[in-house]
Amino acid sequence: MRVDTYTLSLTMKFPITREILQAYDHAKQQEEVREEEIQKTLTLIVNGICDECKKNMLQYSKEKRFVWQGIQHVRQLHFQKYKFTMDEYLPRFIEKLQESFIGCDIIIDPLKTYLIIDWS
Secondary structure (H helix, E strand, O other): OOOOHHHHHHHOOOOOOHHHHHOOOHHHHHHHHHHHHHHHHHHHHHHHHHHHHHHOHHHHHHHOEEEEOOHHHHOOOHHHHHOOOHHHHHHHHHHHHHHHOOOOEEEEOOOOOOEEEEOO
16 A cells, blocks of 8 residues: 655654554544645635735724625635535634634625625
């Protein structure tokens, strides 16, 4: 059996014990890599939203809300590689947004093309 050395190198943390090496499970390691990549991607997207909100806060402060049109583009990102569907993605994405926009309402339109962060 050939082990994907790139995946293995991403997940192995050194120093490492004999027991960990003996208990190596390729499927488990792949799932850990998948989860790590998803978290990185979600963090990058949320950071981008925060940056955009900061840049235009004068405009948004009048309306007390921020509208983000990028959901449709996020579908085409990295998640296809890991077979991560929108149904899996959206709840986790909203949860991640709520960590940055504490106490705000986060609303996604029915067609899932934009979201609103409302602090009114």
